[in-house]
Amino acid sequence: ACGIPARMGAYVEISAEMTNASRRKVVVVAVDDDFRVRESIESLVESAGYEPELFASGEEFLKSGTLALAACVITDVRMPGMDGIELQRRIRFERPTLPVIFISAHENADVRKIALNEGAVDFLYKPFNAADLLEKVRTALITVHNSFAKLPRVFPRGGERCLILT
Numbered sequence: 763a764c765g766i767p768a769r770m771g772a773y774v775e776i777s778a779e780m781t782n783a784s785r786r787k788v789v790v791v792a793v794d795d796d797f798r799v800r801e802s803i804e805s806l807v808e809s810a811g812y813e814p815e816l817f818a819s820g821e822e823f824l825k826s827g828t829l830a831l832a833a834c835v836i837t838d839v840r841m842p843g844m845d846g847i848e849l850q851r852r853i854r855f856e857r858p859t860l861p862v863i864f865i866s867a868h869e870n871a872d873v874r875k876i877a878l879n880e881g882a883v884d885f886l887y888k889p890f891n892a893a894d895l896l897e898k899v900r901t902a903l904i905t906v907h908n909s910f911a912k913l914p915r916v917f918p919r920g921g922e923r924c925l926i927l928t
Contacts, residue, residue, distance in 0.1 A: 787813035789831045790899060793823050793849060794838040794865070799888070803836055806892050810899070820849035829856055834902050836895070839866040839873055847876060854881055861902035865890055 790812045792803040800816040807814040815832070817823035821843055823835075835853060839846040850862045864877045867888040874885045883902045886895060 787811075788833045788903065789813045789815055789828065791815045791817065791823060791828060791832045791835045792837075793817045793820055793835065793841070793846070795819060795841040796838070799838070799865070802892075803895075806896055807899070810896055812899070820844035820846070820852070823849070824852060829853065829860075832857075832860060833906075834861045834863065834899050836863045836865060836899070839864055839870075839877070840868060847873065847880070850877065850880055850882060859906055861899075861906055863895070863898050863902065865895070 788811075790803075790807045792800050792807070792814060794800050794803070795818055797818075800818070804814040804816055812833075815826075815828050817826065817828075819841055820837070823829070835849075837846040837849055844852075846864055846866075850864075853860055853862060858881075861883045862877075862881065864874075864882050864885040865888055866873070866885070869887055877885050883905070884898045886898065
C-alpha cells in the first residue's frame with residue numbers, strides 16, 4: 763500500500779486490492795427466460811465494454827452469487843417461478859442501491875407503476891431499442907457512481923480503517 767496526498771493535508775491509502783478492483787469489468791446482469799433476449803442483451807452489453815452475466819430465472823441469478831458483483835440488473839417481468847417484481851424486492855433487500863431495469867413484452871401500467879414505485883430505474887417494453895436500453899444502463903451506472911462518489915469511503919486494512927477523502 764502507498765499513501766498519496768489528498769485535499770486538506772490528509773493522505774489517501776491506495777492498496778493493491780483497490781487498484782485491482784478498479785480494473786475489473788462492470789458486471790451487467792440480464793435475467794430473462796427467453797434465450798434470444800438474453801443473447802441480444804449479452805451482445806449489447808459486451809459491445810459497450812461491460813461484462814454480461816446471463817440467467818434464465820431470478821432463482822438462478824440469486825443462487826449464483828453474482829448479486830454481490832452486479833453493477834446493474836436488467837430483468838423481464840413475467841418469468842416462470844419468481845417474477846421480476848419479486849426479484850427486484852429480493853435485490854432491494856440485499857443491495858438497496860443496485861439499479862434494476864425492467865423489460866417486458868406485456869404492456870401493463872399497474873405492473874410498470876409497481877416496479878418504478880419499488881425502485882426500478884426504468885421500464886422498457888419489448889421489442890426495445892438497443893440504444894435506448896444501453897443509455898438506460900449507462901445513466902443508471904453514472905447515477906449510482908455519483909451518489910457514492912459524494913460520500914467518504916472507508917476501506918478495512920488489517921485491524922485499521924482507512925478513510926478515503928473525495
